[in-house]
Amino acid sequence: MVRPVNSLTVAALVALLPGLVAAQSWTDQPVDPSEHQEEVAVDYEDEGRYYTADDVPTYNIAEDGTVDWLTFSGFRRYHAECHVCHGPDGEGSTYAPKIKNSAVLMDYYDFYDTVVNGRANGNSVMPHFGDNPNVMCYLDDIYVYLKARGMDAVARGRPAKKAAKSEMIQEAENACMG
Secondary structure (H helix, E strand, O other): OOOOOOHHHHHHHHHHHHHHHHHHOHHHOOOOHHHOHHHHOOOEEEOOEEEOOOOOEEOOEOOOOOEOHHHHHHHHHHHHHOHHHHOHHHOOOOOOOOOHHHHHHOOHHHHHHHHHHOEEEOOEEEOOOOOOHHHHOOHHHHHHHHHHHHOOOOOOOOOOOEOOOOHHHHHHHHHHHO
16 A cells, blocks of 8 residues: 655655755765865964964965975875775775865864764764774874865875975874874
């Protein structure tokens, strides 16, 4: 027997539709870099680390194409830990979605939380990496690299030129890695 759909059911589904579409995936949403320039603009630098006005890590690329250390390190760390699932350069794979757009569209703290704690969306599961020092000690690096990729600020592949690693970055790395 086919039951007719009542108007309350239809109204509830229509009301939930925008949330369901938004929850589907940050990765499916296109990024227009011109719409996000203010969000990624460097406001200040602290010994080789760059930040937005909201104190969120960001990338810095010189006119000659030299990337800051964190962006370069993020490329290396992403390809050591993340590309197995998410594909080269954050472009996605048949196993996991592209995530370069997520770094632009997601709030930094949501991105961080997802990596630390993981999440499930139907059959898609992002494992937690909160206890993996090879990810956690370089999470800002990975985030900055993916944000630069999502903004088309760096091309696919290994950046050709990189800034030197500052003493502060080296000290933080040594302290984190033990």
